[in-house]
Amino acid sequence: MKHTLPFLLLATLLAVSCKQELSTPETRIDERVDSVLRLMTLEEKIGQMVLYTSDWDVTGPTMRATYLDDIRKGHCGNIFNAHTVAYTRQLQKVAVEESRLGIPLLFGYDVIHGHKTIFPLSLGEAASWDTAAIELSARVSAVEAAASGLHWTFAPMVDISVDPRWGRVSEGAGEDPFLGSRIAEARVRGFQGRDNNLADTLTVLATVKHFAAYGAPQAGRDYNTVDMSERVFFDTYLPPYQAAIEAGAMSVMTSFNELDGVPATGSSYLLKDILRDKLGFKGLVVTDYTSINEMVHHGVAATDAEAGLLAVKAGVDMDMQGEVYFNYLKQQVEEGLVSEKLIDAAVRRVLKVKFLLGLFDDPYRYCDEAREKRYVYAPAHLDAALEVARKSMVLLKNDRQALPLRKGEKIAVLGELAASTRDMLGSWKAAGDWDFMQSTVDALREYAGADQVMYAEGAKKQGEDRSGFAAALAAARKADKIVMVIGEDWEWTGEAASRTNILVPGVQTELLAEVAKLGKPVVVVLMNGRPLDLSREHRLADALLEAWYPGTMGGKAITQVLYGEYNPSGKLPMTFPLNLGQVPVYYYAKNTGRPVYLLNDKYKSKYIDAPNDPLYPFGFGLSYTQFVYSDLTLSAPELTASGRIEASVRVTNTGSYDGVEIVQWYVRDLVGSVTRPVKELKGFNRIELKKGESKIVEFTLTPEQLAFHRIDMSYGPEAGEFRLFAGGNSRDVLETGFVLK
Ligand code: BGC
Numbered sequence: 001m002k003h004t005l006p007f008l009l010l011a012t013l014l015a016v017s018c019k020q021e022l023s024t025p026e027t028r029i030d031e032r033v034d035s036v037l038r039l040m041t042l043e044e045k046i047g048q049m050v051l052y053t054s055d056w057d058v059t060g061p062t063m064r065a066t067y068l069d070d071i072r073k074g075h076c077g078n079i080f081n082a083h084t085v086a087y088t089r090q091l092q093k094v095a096v097e098e099s100r101l102g103i104p105l106l107f108g109y110d111v112i113h114g115h116k117t118i119f120p121l122s123l124g125e126a127a128s129w130d131t132a133a134i135e136l137s138a139r140v141s142a143v144e145a146a147a148s149g150l151h152w153t154f155a156p157m158v159d160i161s162v163d164p165r166w167g168r169v170s171e172g173a174g175e176d177p178f179l180g181s182r183i184a185e186a187r188v189r190g191f192q193g194r195d196n197n198l199a200d201t202l203t204v205l206a207t208v209k210h211f212a213a214y215g216a217p218q219a220g221r222d223y224n225t226v227d228m229s230e231r232v233f234f235d236t237y238l239p240p241y242q243a244a245i246e247a248g249a250m251s252v253m254t255s256f257n258e259l260d261g262v263p264a265t266g267s268s269y270l271l272k273d274i275l276r277d278k279l280g281f282k283g284l285v286v287t288d289y290t291s292i293n294e295m296v297h298h299g300v301a302a303t304d305a306e307a308g309l310l311a312v313k314a315g316v317d318m319d320m321q322g323e324v325y326f327n328y329l330k331q332q333v334e335e336g337l338v339s340e341k342l343i344d345a346a347v348r349r350v351l352k353v354k355f356l357l358g359l360f361d362d363p364y365r366y367c368d369e370a371r372e373k374r375y376v377y378a379p380a381h382l383d384a385a386l387e388v389a390r391k392s393m394v395l396l397k398n399d400r401q402a403l404p405l406r407k408g409e410k411i412a413v414l415g416e417l418a419a420s421t422r423d424m425l426g427s428w429k430a431a432g433d434w435d436f437m438q439s440t441v442d443a444l445r446e447y448a449g450a451d452q453v454m455y456a457e458g459a460k461k462q463g464e465d466r467s468g469f470a471a472a473l474a475a476a477r478k479a480d481k482i483v484m485v486i487g488e489d490w491e492w493t494g495e496a497a498s499r500t501n502i503l504v505p506g507v508q509t510e511l512l513a514e515v516a517k518l519g520k521p522v523v524v525v526l527m528n529g530r531p532l533d534l535s536r537e538h539r540l541a542d543a544l545l546e547a548w549y550p551g552t553m554g555g556k557a558i559t560q561v562l563y564g565e566y567n568p569s570g571k572l573p574m575t576f577p578l579n580l581g582q583v584p585v586y587y588y589a590k591n592t593g594r595p596v597y598l599l600n601d602k603y604k605s606k607y608i609d610a611p612n613d614p615l616y617p618f619g620f621g622l623s624y625t626q627f628v629y630s631d632l633t634l635s636a637p638e639l640t641a642s643g644r645i646e647a648s649v650r651v652t653n654t655g656s657y658d659g660v661e662i663v664q665w666y667v668r669d670l671v672g673s674v675t676r677p678v679k680e681l682k683g684f685n686r687i688e689l690k691k692g693e694s695k696i697v698e699f700t701l702t703p704e705q706l707a708f709h710r711i712d713m714s715y716g717p718e719a720g721e722f723r724l725f726a727g728g729n730s731r732d733v734l735e736t737g738f739v740l741k
Contacts, residue, residue, distance in 0.1 A: 029352060029355045029356065030348075030352070032355055032360065033348050033351045033352050033355060034348075036101070036103065036351055036360075037344060037347060037348060037351065039101060040101065040347070041074075042330055042333055042334075042340065042343070043074065043075065043330055044074040044100070044101060044103075045340075045343050045344070045347045046075075046325055046326065046329045046330055046343065047070075047073075047074045047075045047076055047077050047326075048077035048078070048103065048346075048347045048350045048351065049077070049317060049318050049319060049325045049329070049343070049346055049347065049350065050070070050075065050076045050077060050078065050318070050319055050323075050325055050326050051076075051077075051078040051079070051080060051108070051286060051318050051319065051320045051321065052064050052067045052070065052076050052078075052079060052080075052321060053067075053079070053080050053081040053321055054067060054079055054080070054081050054082035054087075054091070055081075056081050056082050056083065056087065057081035057109075058081075059080075059081060059110060059289065059495075060289035060290060060321060061289070061290065064321070064323065067079065068091075068094060070326075071091065071094045071095050071098075071099065071105065072094055072095075072098045072099055073099065074099045074100055074101060074103070075326060076326075077095075077103060077105060077106065077350065078105060078106040078107075078108065078318065078350070079091055079105050079106075079107055079108070080107070080108040080109055080110075080152075080154075080320070081109060082107055082109075082149075083107070083109055083115075083145070083148045083149055083150055083431055084148055084149060084372070084431075085147075085148060085149045085366075085367045085368060085369050085371075085372045086369075087149070088105075088107050088148075088149030088150070088366065088367055089149065089364060089367040091105060091107075092104060092105055092363050092364060092367065095363070096363045096364075102363075103351075103354070104354055104359035104360065104363035105363075106151050106152055106350070106353065106354055106357070106359070107149060107150050107151050107152065107366075108150070108151070108152035108153070108154060108207075109145065109150050109152070109153060109154070109430060109431075110153070110154045110155065110428050110430060111141050111142070111144075111145045111150065111153040111154075111155060111204065111430050112153075112154075112155045112156075112157065112171060112428035112430065113125060113137065113141070113426070113428065113551065114137070114140070114141050114144070114385065114429070114430060114432055114551060114552070115141050115144040115145040115148060115150070115376075115430045115431055115432070116144050116148070116376045116377055116430070116431050116432055116433070117140060117141075117144060117376075117377055117378075117381040117382055117384075117385050117432070117551075117552050118385065118425045118426075118429055118430070118432035118551040118552045119137040119140070119141070119384075119385050119388050119389070119551045119552075120388060120389050120392040120426075120548050120549065120550045120551045120554070121170050121171075121426040121427070121493075121529050121548050121549045121550075121551075122156075122157065122170065122171045122172060122173065123169060123170050123171070123172060123173070123174060123529060123530070123548060123573060123574065124389075124392040124393075124426075124529075124547075124548030124549065124550065124570075125137055125173075125183075125388060125392055126172075126173035126174050126179065126180075126183055126392075126573035127392045127393075127394050127546070127548070127570040127571060127572060127573050127621070128388065128391035128392045128569075128570055129179065129570075129571055129573075129662045129684055129686060130388075130391050130686055131182050131183060131185075131186040132186070133387065133388045133391050134183055134186045134187060134190070134388070135186040135187070135189050135190040136190065136384050136387075136388065137190065137384065137385075137388050138155075138156070138186065138187045138188075138189070138190020138191045139190040139191075139193075140190075140380075140381045140384050140385070141153070141190070141191070141430075142190060142191045142192075142193070142202065142203050142204045143202045143375050143381075144375055144376050144377075144378075144381065145204050145430075146201055146202050146203060146204050146366055147202070147366075147368070147371045147372045147374070147375040147376060148372055148376060148431065149366050149367050149372070150204060150366065151204060151205060151357050151359070151366060152204055152205040152207065152251065152353075153191055153204045153205070153206060153207060154207045154209060154253060155187065155191065155206065155207060155209070156183075156184055156187035156188065156191070156206065156207075156208065156209075156244060156249075157171040157172050157209050157210065158172065158173065158180060158181075158183075158184040158208055158209070158240035158241055158243075158244055159171075159172050159209075159210060159213070159214045159215030159237075159240075159255075160172065160174075160175060160176070160177055160180055160215050160216075160236055160237050160240060161174075161175065161215035161216065161574075162175045162216075162574075162575075162583075162584040162585070162586040163215075163216070163217070163219075163220040163583055163584050164220070164502050164530040164531040164532070164574065164576075164577070164583060165219065165220025165221070165498050165499050165500065165502060165530075165580075165583065166215070166217060166220040166221075166222060166498055166530075167222060167427075167492070167493045167494050167495065167496065167497030167498050167499070167529070167530065168214075168215070168222065168493075168494060168495055168497075169215070169493075169529070169530045169531070169574060170426065170427060170493040170494055170529030170530055170549075171427070171428065171494065171495075172215060173240070173573055174572075174573030174574040174618075175573065175574045175575060175586045175587075175588075175618060176573065176587075176588070176618065176681050177235070177236050177237070177239040177240060178239070178680070178681045178682060178683075179573060179681060179684070180239070180240040180243075181239045181240045181242070181243035181244075182243070183240075184208070184240040184241075184243045184244040184247070185243050185244065185246075185247040187206070187244070188206045188208075188244050188247035188248060188249045189247060191203065191204050191205075191206040192204070192205065192206050192248055192249070192250070196248035196250075198250065198353075198356040198357050198358075199356065199357065199358040201358070201365055201366055201368075201371075202375075205250050205251055205353060205356075205357065206244070206248075206249040206250065206251070207249065207251040207252065207253050207286065208241055208244040208245060208249045208251070208252045208253070209252070209253035209255070209288070210253055210254065210255030210256065210257075210264075210288055211241060211252050211253060211254050211255055211264060211270060211271075211275060211285075212233070212237065212238065212241060212255060212259065212264055212270050212274070213226045213228065213233060213237045213255065213257065213259050213264075214226070214255035214256065214257050214264075215237070216228055216237065216257075217257060217498075220498050220499075220583070221498045222495065222496050222497070222498045223256045223257065223496075224257070225257065225258055226257040226258060226259050227259070227260065228259070230709075230713070231674065231709050231713070233259070234709045234713075234715075235708050235709050236588075238274070241279070242279050245275075245279050245280070245281050246279075249283070250282075250283035250284065250353060250356070251283050251284040251285070251286060251353070252275060252281060252283065252284075252285050252286070253285075253286050253287070253288055253320075254270075254271065254285065254286070254287050254288055254291060254316060255288060255291070256288050256291050256294060258298055262300065263291070263294070263295045263298045263300060264291075265287050265288070265291040265292055265294075265295060265310075265311050265314070265316060266292075266295050266300060266301070266307065266310030266311055266314050267314055268313065268314045268315070270314075271285060271314045271315040271316065272314065272315050275315075276315065282349075283349065283353065284317050284318065284349045284350055284352075284353050285315060285316050285317045285318070285349075286316075286317065286318040286320055287311065287316055287318065287319055287320045287322065288320060289320050289321050289322075290320070290321050290322045291320070291322070292304070292307050292308055292310075292311045292316070292319055292322040292324045292325075293307060293322045293324055294307075295307035295310060295311070304322070304324045304327065304328065305324070305327075305328040305332070307324060308324040308325055308327075308328050308329060308332070309332060309337060309338065311324070311325075312325070312329065312332075312338055312342060312343075312346070313338070313342070315346075316346075317346040317347075317349050317350055318346070318350060329343070382552065382553055385551050385552050385553040386553035386556055386557055386560075388551075389550040389551050389553050389554055389556075389557035389558075390557045390560055390561060390566040390568075391569065391570060392548055392550065392570050393545055393546060393547050393548070393550070393557065393558070393561050393568050393570050394545070394546040394568065394570035394571060394572055394620075394621040395543070395544070395545055395546075395561075395568040395570075395621060395622040395623065395624075396534070396538070396544040396545070396546055396576075396616055396620070396621070396622065397538060397541065397542070397543055397544040397622070398542070398543045398544075398622055398624070399542045399543065400521055400542045401521075402481065402521040402522070402523050402541075402542035402543035403523055403543045403545070403562060403564070403624065404562060404563055404564025404624055405448075405481060405483075405523070405562050405563050405564070406563075407447075407448055407449075407452070407563065408452070409452070409480040409481055410452055410454070410478065410479045410480045410481075411444070411448070411452060411453055411454070411479050411480065411481050411482065411483055412454045412455075412456065412472075412475040412476045412478065412479035412481075412482045412483070413440070413441045413444060413453055413454065413455045413456075413482075413483045413484075413485070414455075414456055414457070414458040414459070414472045414475070414476070414482065414483070414484045414485070414511065414515065415457070415458060415459060415484050415485040415486050415508060415511075416457050416459065416460045416461050417440075417461060417485040417486060417487055417527050418439065418440045418441045418455065418457075418483070418484075418485035418525075419439045419440075419441050419455065419457065420439060420461075421434040421435075421437040421438070421439050421555075422434045422490060423461070423487075423489060423490045423527055423549060424437065424439075424440075424527070424549055424550055424551060424552075424554035424555070425490065425549060425551060425552070426490050426493065426494070426529055426548070426549030426551070427490055427491070427493055427494025427495065427497070427529065427549075428494060429490075432551075432552060437552055437554075437555065438555035438556060439555055440485055440525065440554070440555045440558050440559070441453065441455045441555075442555055443555030443556045443558065443559040444483070444555075444558075444559050444562070446559075447559045447560075447563060448559075448563070454475040454478065454479060455475070456468065456471045456472040456474070456475040457471075457472070458471070458472025458473075458484075458511050459472070459486070459506065459507050459508045459510070459511040460506060460507075460508075461487070461488065461489045461505065461506060461508070462489060462505050462506045463506050463507070464506065464507055465507070466507055466510070466511075468511075469511055469514060472511060472515070473514060473515065473518070476515050476518055476520065477518060479520065480520065480521075481520060481521045481522070481523060482515050482518075482520055482521070482522045482523065483523045483524075483525060483562065484508075484511070484512055484515065484522065484523070484524050484525070484541075485524075485525045485526075485527060486504050486508040486509070486512065486524060486525075486526060486527075486537075487504060487508075487526045487527035487528040487532075488504075488505060488527070488528045488529065488530075488532075489505075490529075490549060492505070492528075492529075493528065493529030493530055493549075494529065499530075501533075501580055502530065502531065502532050502533045502577075502580055502583075503532065503533050503536075504526075504528075504532060504534070504536075504537060509536050509537060509540070512524065512536075512537060512540050512541065513536075513540055516540040516541070521542045521543070522540070522541050522542050522543075523541065523542065523543040523544075523545065523562065524537055524540075524541040524543065524544045524545070525545045525547050525558055525562070526544065526545065526546045526547060526548075527547055527548065527549055527550075528546075528548065528549075529548065529549055530574075531572075531574050531575065531576040531577065532576070533576075533577060533578070533579050533580055533615075534576060534615060534616075535578055535579060535615055538615060545558070545561060545562070545568065546570070546572075547561075564624060564657070567623055567624045567625065567657050567658065567659045567660065568621070568622070568623060568624070569621070569623060569659065569660035569661070569662065569686075570621050571619050571620060571621035571662050571664075571728075571729065572616055572617075572618060572619060572620050572621060572729075573618070574586075574618065575587060575614045575616070575617055575618045576614055576615050576616040576620075577614045577615060578610055578611065578613070578614055578615045579610060581607070581609075581610065582607075582610065582612070582614060585612075585614050586618065587617055587618040587619070587678075587679055587730040587731075588677035588678070588679060588680055588681075589677065589678055590675050590676070590677060590678065591675070591678050592605040593605075596612060599611075613731070617729050617730045617731040618729070618730040619662075619664050619681075619727075619728070619729035619730040619731075620728075620729040620730075620731070621662075621728075621729070623655070623657070623659040623660070623661065624655065624657045624659065625653050625654075625655030625656060625657040625658070625659040625689075625691060626653070626654050626655040627651050627652065627653055627654070627655075627659070627661045627689070627728055628651070628652045628654050629649055629650070629651055629726060629727055629728065629733075629734050630649070630650045630652070630734070631648070631649060631650040631696075632647070632648075632649045632724075632726050632734040632735070632736050633647070633648055633649075633736070634646070634647050634701075634724070634736060634738055635647075635648075636738075637737075637738055637739060638738065638739050638740075638741055639701060639702075639703060639738055639739070639740045639741065640703075640741045641703055641740075641741065642703075643702075643703075644700050644701060644702045645700075645701045645738060646698055646699070646700055646701075647665070647698065647699045647700075647701055647724055647726070647736075648696050648697065648698045648699070649663065649696070649697055649699075649726040649734060650694055650695070650696050650697075651663060651687065651689065651694070651695055651697055652689075652693070652694040652695075653689035653690065653691050653692060653693050653694070654692075655691060656691055657691055658688070658689070658690045658691055659688075659689060659691075660686060660687065660688050660689075661686075661687055661689060661728060662684055662685070662686050662687075662728070663684060663685045663686075663687060663697045663726060663727075663728070664681060664683075664684045664726070664727055664728065664729065664730065664733075665681070665682050665683040665684065665699045665724070665725070665726055666679040666680060666681055666682065666724075666725040666726075666727075666730060666733065667679070667680055667682050667701075667705070667706065667722055667723065667724055667725070668680070668722060668723040668725070669706060669708075669718070669720065669722055670720060670721045670722065670723065671720050671721065672708070672710070672718055672720070673710050673711035673712075673718060674708075674709075674710065674711050676708070679725060679730055681730070682699075682701075682705045683699050683705075685697050685699070697726075699726070701724070701738070703717045703740060704717070706718075706722065706740060717740060718740070719739075719740050719741055720739070720740060721737060721738075721739055722737065722738050722739070722740060723735055723736070723737050724736050724737065724738060
């Protein structure tokens with residue numbers, strides 16, 4: 001007869017739960033973990049430290065074909081890239097019913113911006129500056145993933161980045177540590193639920209990644225060397241990891257890169273001193289894909305076995321796909337190179353997560369077909385995806401009232417991307433499908449009427465083919481307005497998709513230039529996952545809408561924004577440079593000893609062939625209406641060490657549409673023991689204003705917001721003079737001053 005858990009394990013767990021009535025839930029779980037640990041052989045323990053991919057999805061370079069047998073033998077306690085109730089149940093059955101101890105498997109997957117219902121790419125979501133919307137996206141993703149048999153997502157990615165060459169900027173929240181931290185928390189809350197109750201079968205365990213500083217590879221080349229000062233690391237790169245951990249994320253993934261000469265996966269400094277000791281992280285540490293093995297290529301270990309020793313000693317609990325722990329750890333323990341205590345500590349953390357998820361109570365509790373049917377693509381999930389997609393879009397330019405479009409205007413829609421559905425999902429589409437989705441042109445036709453919308457491909461996403469130009473121009477000649485959808489193929493962003501130029505690829509912009517010559521209003525809709533050099537498109541188009549990769553409901557969202565059914569409110573979470581030569585260019589730069597005041601001053605920190613200012617600054621985004629800022633005031637000119645002051649600014653909607661504005665608050669510390677950025681974001685408010693309406697928006701300033709790592713690396717604020725700025729982006733701001741006593 002088959003039972004849910006093998007008798008030995010069941011009896012042990014029952015015995016523990018009977019004698020535990022008086023203990024706390026935390027100690028009760030610890031005791032249950034120990035009770036299982038006591039039954040395990042060294043080999044079985046190491047099995048819990050092993051994570052293999054199934055053959056359902058490929059997210060890295062190697063594949064182990066024998067994972068079923070590994071599970072059966074207790075050599076593999078965790079699987080990723082396997083999903084659906086049917087398949088996870090099949091694998092779970094092998095673990096629970098065929099392995100000696102029947103310890104349930106943990107199932108992980110990269111559910112980054114949706115599981116089946118796909119939301120906009122993470123960078124696009126960040127452009128909403130709407131933490132409630134971002135939390136909702138993660139919540140829906142968690143519900144669909146958990147209902148599909150998953151327990152664990154490899155998200156949120158919280159890596160700060162200032163280099164658009166790096167393809168993975170698409171997965172993060174952009175360049176800013178403050179915005180990035182708020183978004184990191186929101187995503188953790190969404191994945192794990194507000195009370196971090198992992199036992200809730202509609203939550204998934206969140207993974208903060210990639211620890212640490214993965215977002216700063218030299219020259220924007222993926223997996224490349226990272227080198228930065230400790231101060232920059234602490235002040236700029238660490239805060240979002242910290243925020244996510246404080247929000248309760250229970251797992252952390254190590255990064256591929258080195259930092260200060262030490263690969264993160266073997267770094268005791270990062271994984272012990274910073275992660276465990278400084279940030280107080282108590283959860284599970286997993287490597288990135290084969291990142292233990294890669295320490296051999298990094299050149300800090302001669303063999304995989306040596307690399308494994310570095311990782312286990314640094315505190316890595318689980319080896320993703322590398323087969324290093326599996327191949328060498330047992331012998332290393334037997335030879336006394338690693339103490340079994342260290343192994344036990346790692347295994348405890350893995351088992352604890354499985355207990356928290358309730359897997360020891362019922363290993364099949366995430367395997368419910370009815371629940372999977374009910375939640376996957378639920379109408380409310382599609383509505384949420386539409387809402388978040390609309391909120392993520394950023395209007396970069398709108399001249400000659402090109403937008404919004406009006407019903408009745410004849411439009412010519414051009415570009416391969418206008419007819420694409422797959423691209424709209426972007427990279428990391430998890431289990432999302434695109435065969436039932438509406439493309440942009442389909443959605444436009446449905447809304448405006450097929451007879452009003454002509455389509456000609458004109459230009460492909462890539463390549464030099466100009467054979468479609470003539471037909472596209474013919475369509476454009478017959479139209480009142482032209483909508484061109486251009487950008488990057490979805491595979492051009494994400495992992496292993498770094499670029500050495502950030503222009504719109506191929507001949508798309510060449511066609512745009514031809515179309516612009518017709519003199520008709522031209523609207524460009526952009527699909528891409530990184531800041532691009534849009535200086536040519538900015539010159540040629542009347543209107544530019546950054547739609548990112550907008551997800552399952554992208555076609556409808558674009559249509560609603562283009563036709564003014566939704567007034568765009570997104571703001572850039574990353575600076576868009578004027579050209580690649582400015583990169584890295586970000587708003588929280590230092591003043592330098594030679595700042596530029598006059599353009600033709602020679603010996604200043606500037607270029608001779610282009611200005612320092614980017615094309616679109618951080619925080620930038622237009623609306624169909626206009627917002628005017630006035631009356632920036634402070635409740636007091638001085639802030640005391642334990643005090644607070646209230647700042648307020650009036651925002652007035654002077655245009656002819658109702659709209660949403662994201663009011664941004666920045667500060668500058670004028671003199672410090674170390675140099676300070678020219679601006680730092682400290683807060684933002686999302687406000688709705690009817691046309692003609694005016695609102696006073698408030699912001700509370702406290703000394704804690706002014707803290708940084710001072711010259712002696714202690715953390716805190718320094719007394720002195722500060723500037724406070726309020727505005728609709730990081731460049732166009734009102735300014736006042738205050739003193740911190
Ligand atoms: C990526 C991770 C991802 C992992 C598993 C790696 O290549 O860097 O972000 O979670 O694969 O798919």
